[in-house]
Amino acid sequence: MDMEPILDVKQLTMKFGGLRALDKVDLDVYQGQIVALIGPNGAGKTTFFNCITGMYDPSGGDVLISPPKNGRPQRINGIKPNKVTEKGLARTFQNIRLFHNMTVLENVMIGCHCRMKAGILGAVLRGASTRREEEAVIQKSYTILKKIGLEKYVNDFAKNLPYGAQRRLEIARAMATDPFMLLLDEPAAGMNPQETHELDELIIRIRDTEGISILLIEHDMKLVMSLSDRIFVMDYGKKIAQGTPEEIRKNPAVIKAYLGEEIDA
Amino acid sequence: MEYFFELFLGGLTRGSIYALIALGYTMVYGIVQLINFAHGEIYMIGAFTALIVISVLTMLGWNQIAILLIAAGVAVVYSSAYGYTMEKIAYKPLRKAPRLSALISAIGMSLFLQNYVLLAQTSDFMPFPGLIPDFEFMEPYAHIIGSPELVILITTAIVMVLLTIMIKFSKIGKAMRATAQDRDMAMLVGVNVNWVISVTFIIGSATAAIGGVLIASHIGQVNFYIGFIAGIKAFVAAVLGGIGSIPGAVLGSLVLGWTESFFTGYISSDYEDVFAFIFLVLILIFRPAGILGRSTAEKV
Amino acid sequence: MLVNELKKSLFVSLWFMFLTFPIMVIQVNTVENIIQWRWANLFFVGVGSFVLSALWRYLIRRKEQGIQETEVDGVARVTLSQRLLNNRRFTIPALFVVSILALAFPFVFSLYQTNIMITAMIYVLLGLGLNIVVGVAGLLDLGYAAFYCVGAYSYALLNYHFGFGFWSVLGIGAGLAALFGIILGFPVLRLRGDYLAIVTLGFGEIIRLIMENWNAFSFGPSGIANIPRPGFFGVEMNIEQVTIYVYFLMIGMSLFTIFVVNRLQDSRIGRAWIALREDEVACQAMGIDKRKTKLMAFALGATWAGFAGVIFAAKTTFINPASFTLWESINILCVVVLGGMGSIVGVIVGAFVLILLPEYLRFLSEYRILAFGAVLVVMMVFRPGGIVETVRRTYQYKETA
Structure with missing residues (x-):
């Protein structure tokens, strides 16, 4: 692809004390794509989101963005969460964090x-x-x-x-x-099949009509396989695979990581 | 050098007494996340009860040591009873309420208890007899540390050790630690949380009562207002050390005691309290969880 | 059932008789070496706690039932105060009556009464200012009196040294208080909840203790006297006229404050404050600058304490550090919480209740503070939303096309 990725994460590392929650993770998203980040529980997916959105200051690596409107690439790791949002990266939370009394x-x-x-x-x-x-x-x-x-x-x-x-x-x-990219942390968690189906359509609609690219963490494999253009797989803080849904389904490393958890689509 | 040593011991004594009060703050905070503003009043009631018992027994002509022990015992029982009752009235109904409500309730309780003692007893300072005798074996060291100070240090040390053992090894200690970590989970695995909270208040009040008796006999007077200032200082100490942590409360108290002692000894006694507060503010800004507290990053 | 209740009450009564025994019954006179045994008190405690414990249990049960009902219905009950406030047929005549009363007050009642009213209105300013910080933005501030102190001393000192007049210092004092708010705010606002409370408490005490000890600057505990009252284009006024003048000035200030606070709450910034109170992390993720938003709340709150401080100094003509203790901060906090956090009407009612009630309850004399403490506890247990329990006015969307 000739185009610059709108989100380009290079060698992202996050250490908590001795623990490497993220170990040199690479990930990129191109304009108009829906990209999924999957992996077993505790693989470091939410930590990855937190590092990109400024909630954590990563211990190493780079997070680069090139917003489609002004394509100049810029480094955003270490800046405050609200600045990240201002630059056009907006997120949702795995454990719903709405303003309940509003x-x-x-x-x-x-x-x-x-x-x-x-x-x-x-x-x-x-x-x-x-x-x-x-x-x-x-x-x-x-x-x-x-x-x-x-x-x-x-x-x-x-x-x-x-x-x-x-x-x-x-x-x-x-x-x-007004983001150019949405980061959704388990948007389908706790939804019934009907709601999940509606969510599927909604996410595609957001991409198609609003031109917002999407990076999502999700456990619902059916949703992931049907939605995603590309999938990144993490386990124990490391990226173990990346590719199209078809490639991921066949990848032996992924199957091994998910041993016990089924991937059917 | 001797002056330094004198200040050092003075600070140690002061810190020990703060520690006895700070324990109650820190334990209650650890378990119910409440700043028990009325904790200082419990300490004051302990001192007052002791004074009443002492006066009555003195008139009956009892032996000095016996009086001291009985007075301390009664003070501990009564302070614990007040602590227990206070929790049931002012805090238990508010467990699910916002923290601010519980804090206001605590402030109300504090005002109530102060004025209760003021009205039922007196607003004047009452002389409190120094009951701790000067031990003979202490005579050679009397210019450095007096017998009362020695008793305070030893008592505090004993209380701390007992408390640590209890929390580490006893069944209720384990239940307390479990409740502090996760109240709902503790309840699920069969911990009687109401009882644990009551026990926490009782223990905190008992140590405060011991502190009350010791400090009253050390300073030589009590009135209804002593709880407020001592309470604030002890609270500062608890926060300094890292609120919720028992060793932290002790360390924070000692640090505060020494700070005050050296500051007044070497610099100026006018700004003693200013310095204590500036110290507190600085510590919290640079080490927000206190000296020994763990900083808990919020999970996103 | 009844027997059971009686048993419980009896038990509570015995417990309280035990609990209060040493302090209520024994009175030691150390000078003459006499012990007074006041057995009558034991009887009063017994009977009193018997009745109160029955009442307490009844009220607790009713409260729990109420909670259950709202949980079943899924709709919060609309409180009486809320219904009244939303009913124009009530609010307009009420507003009318209040305005008439307010205008006539100083001409009908004595100078003494007018002075009390002025004090109450000073607390309205303080309460509304603190409400921005505590009620709206959810930052627990236990050192608010420090900013009040800054305002009062700015007037007293600027007047003493440089002869500044009331009106010029009104702005300067508020500005200085805001500046202090920002200076304090920068380092402490990243602290959460209780830590913020204790640091603000510490800061409040630092300011007061400095004022108490730095004699060369603040004249120490003896304070500053002969502070001039507010002037009115150089017109000479006697004490009565000045009081009435200050009274109307306070009415003007109160109206101004209500206007500003109301506008702020209904704005982009007000929304951000409320969201910040609800969830800080989500707030930042939504692009709100946490630091800046909190600082604004802090500085604005302090500004009003500054105004109140200048007016207080001008009204009493004498200030000393004793007016700005921790208890003062707590008092203002009680105005906010008792009245109803986050509600403007609530805070106003809270200020009047808190200042007027003790004044007019003088027959209770020394039992006032005791009763006040009990009221605080009872209020929090049974009506934690405050006297005026309002639900915040929300943005309503109406289809316009």
């Missing part, structure tokens, strides 16, 4: 925060530009909720939503930050 609309509005300007003075004076901005954010948030299919819950408190809807709200909230 409404669905407000949750999405928080996602818009870093694209807004109003400061203290603007908030107090509430001039025309501030009012316009607020209005625009409410509209934008509602539009996103509609796309995700959550508009009927718009004024409900996040804590009162059904489980599957909470997972989707996490995605909506992340989309509100």
Whole structure:
């Protein structure tokens, strides 16, 4: 491929004391791709996400991004999580972390925060530009909720939503930050087959209509195999395989890592 | 050099007493994550109860050592009873409430107990007899360390050792450690969490009572307000050492005791408390979990 | 059932008789060597705890039932205060009556009463300021009185040394307090929860102790006297007129504060504060600068303490460090929590209750603080949401097309 990858992770290493949670992991994502990161529990997948999104400061390696809008590659490891989000990488959480006592609309509005300007003075004076901005954010948030299919819950408190809807709200909230890439941490966990199927369609729709690339961690192999353009496999903090779903299915190292866990698709 | 040694021992004594109070803070915090603001009041009630017992027995003409032991015993029993009752009234109904509610409740309890003693007894400082006799064998060293200080040091050491043994090896100690780690899980494996919490309050109160009796006889007076200041200092010590950690509470107390002692001895007594607080702020900024505390990174 | 209840109450009553025995019954007079045995107290404790324990258990049971009901229904009950506040037929006349009362107050009641009202309104400012920090952003601050102290001393000292007037220092004092908020905030805001509480407590004590000991700068414990009252374009006023003037100035300040705080809560920044209280990690992942947002809350909270401090100094004409102890911080915190955290109406009600109740309960005289302590505990156990238990006003989306 001639194009630069929009996310290029090189030799990423994370040590906790003596433990190497990540050991020289390479991973790349190209514009418009859906890429899955799989591996047995404790393989270091969430740690990998945390290192990319600034929650942890990696002990070694590089995280480079080239946002499609201004393609200049830049190094982002070690910068704060909010800066990572500002640069266009938004994530969801494995253990749902919504703002439970805020409404669905407000949750999405928080996602818009870093694209807004109003400061203290603007908030107090509430001039025309501030009012316009607020209005625009409410509209934008509602539009996103509609796309995700959550508009009927718009004024409900996040804590009162059904489980599957909470997972989707996490995605909506992340989309509100105007990312060029979404990092989804086990988006289908705890969903029933019907909900998983809807999620499958939703993720493809986000990629196709919004042009947002996707990197996801997932245990549901059926979902992973049907969605992904490429798959990376991790075990014990190391990358053990990468390739198309077809290649991964046949890879002996992957089968060995998953011994006891079935991969059927 | 002798001056240095004097300050060193002074700080050690001071720190030992802080430690006896700080233990209660740290144990309660370890188990229920509550800043028990009223803990200082328990210490004050211990000292007051002891004073009452001492006065009554002195009038009956009892022997000095016997009085001291009985007074300490009664103080321990009563402080524990107050600690136990306080938990049942002000904290148990709030276990699932936000921490701020429990903190306000603790502040309310503290105000209540202070004024309870103020109204039922007196607002004046009451003289507290120095009951610890000057031992003969201590005479050659009396210019460095007095007998009362020696008793304080030894008592604190004994209490610490007993407590450590209890927490390490006894059944209730294990249950306490389990509850501190994960209350729900402890409950699932059959630990009676309510009982564990009660015992924690009782032990913390008992050590505070011992501290109360020792410090009152050391300083020679008590009033209803002594608990507040001692409580704050002990809390600072507990946080310094790493709240939730028992060795941390002891170490933090000693560090605070020495800091105050050397600072007042060499620099100025005016800013003693300022220095203690600046020290606290600095430690927390550079080592937020305290000296011995583990820093717990939040799992994402 | 009844027998069981009686047994329980009897047991509690006996326990409390044991518990209070040494302190309630024995009174030692060390001077004359007499012991007074006050057996009557034992009787009172016994009867009192018998009744109260029955009542306590009844209330606890009712509370637990209430929780169960809301869990079954899935909808939170709408509280009475909330219903009233959302009902325009109640709010508009109520607002009208309150305004009339407020305007007429200093002309109807005595100077003494007016002064109490001014104090209560100072606490409204302090409460609303602290509410930004504790109620909205969820940062437990136990040293808020330090900023109040900074405001008060700025006026006193700037006036003493340089002859600055009230109005010019009102801004300077608030600015200095905000500056202190930021200076303190930078290092401590990465601490969480209880550690933040204890460091702010420490900071509050440091400021007070410095004021107490640095005689050359702050005149030590004896404080600063003869601070001029606020002026009004150089018009000479007698004490009564000045008090009325300060009273209306406070009404103006309170309205201004309510306006600003209300606007802030409904803004991008207010939303970020609430989100920060809910989940810091998620907040950062959503692109919110945690440090900056917290600092803003801290600085804004401190600003209002600064305003209140300057006004306090001008009103009492005398300040010393004793006004800015830890208990003062706790008092302000109680205003916020008792009134209803995060709610503007709640904080206002809290301030008035907390300041006026003890004033008008003077017949309880020395039992006031005892009762206050008990009220705090009972409130937290049975009504943790505060007096005005409101649910935050949320953004509602209405289809407009």
